[in-house]
Amino acid sequence: MIRTNSELLSYVSQIQRLGKWGIVEEEFGPKNKIIEQDQRYSQVHLIKEGIAKCYISDDNGREFIQEFLGAGMEFGELEVFTGRLSICAVESITHLTVFSFSYADFRALVKTDARFNHLVMKALADKIRYKAPRHSYQHSHPIEDNVLRLQELFPDFARVISKKDIANYIGITVRSLNRALKQLEGAGKLK
Amino acid sequence: MIRTNSELLSYVSQIQRLGKWGIVEEEFGPKNKIIEQDQRYSQVHLIKEGIAKCYISDDNGREFIQEFLGAGMEFGELEVFTGRLSICAVESITHLTVFSFSYADFRALVKTDARFNHLVMKALADKIRYKAPRHSYQHSHPIEDNVLRLQELFPDFARVISKKDIANYIGITVRSLNRALKQLEGAGKLK
């Protein structure tokens, strides 16, 4: 549920230590909006430590959480390739440490460093691989199944992530989430 | 709604004409299952002409259509990077002409041809960019909005694609789709 990419993280850490590229480390407190939707940016970020959420807010003011990002996940990288505005907002949940690249550096790395190129390509492929089945599953299974699934993937999700975020991740209201949790507890399927 | 990628198509056509790589052209009739879910394959395909659907079927036997693929769209490419089983099935809707690459050739091209590398990377980024807002929109808007949106994006969708596929694309039942269409017609918002 909280995605990570240790391979990419360790490679980028290594590159950063070389000091050859202008990769800087940045810190954010919790609940910090790092990227807004429909804006233009000039940096790519990679999480060194902490958890963030990536979400789309629609015209009705609802938030739909795309994924929870953990160590080694990048964000703001799509725009380098598409040259368009950001589609998601990204907000820190816990304290966050990130590596930040300028677009120019990121592009140059992709072009000249074959291993980096491959890792980024793989990360993109993984993102697609992750999104597709998730939305399909959510859509065609009742809420309770989705909650159980969450429970399996990330046993103590409730301790780290607010109910509101969990509901937005599953794509339901908090009320429905609570009802599902209650029912599962009653049936002894939870905890 | 039916996605295309003319840039990639024309570049691959060009490469194929050179005859340097083993890119072959294949033909499929309509309703041909080209890729099954959870299988291992060894080829990447790129649509030269025609329309296909890419869908996930879940344990309940429901199909959730990820996207409709038109000219220039590739499929079966994710597995090259992830090395895992296919997550989607792909089935031709119309008659289909495709270019097929072996994994080895595809990998070699990605590695040695900078332009190809860039186009593939961009195609992956576009796929993500496409999926995210789509699911968000579908989830947080009533069915009628979704139908209207389809109407705008692709005015005569009903002529090419079956009602069942359209419903599976929006993630609703055919019954609900019909009700929405009826209501929109009554309100004079359709046709």
Place this chain on the structure above:
DNA sequence: CGCGTAATTGAAAAGTATCAACACTGGTGG
């Protein structure tokens, strides 16, 4: 013409959202 597939429609059942009230928590200032 007859067959199979796709499309249409109604009625009942199931699933979710909405709204509104109330409890719990941690932090702030009087």
Place this chain on the structure above:
DNA sequence: CCACCAGTGTTGATACTTTTCAATTACGCG
């Protein structure tokens, strides 16, 4: 030390949306 406040979580009742099921009709094709 207490009162207050904002944010978060909990719960019930009701209204609404969507699915399910089943029955019928329309269409394309050998």
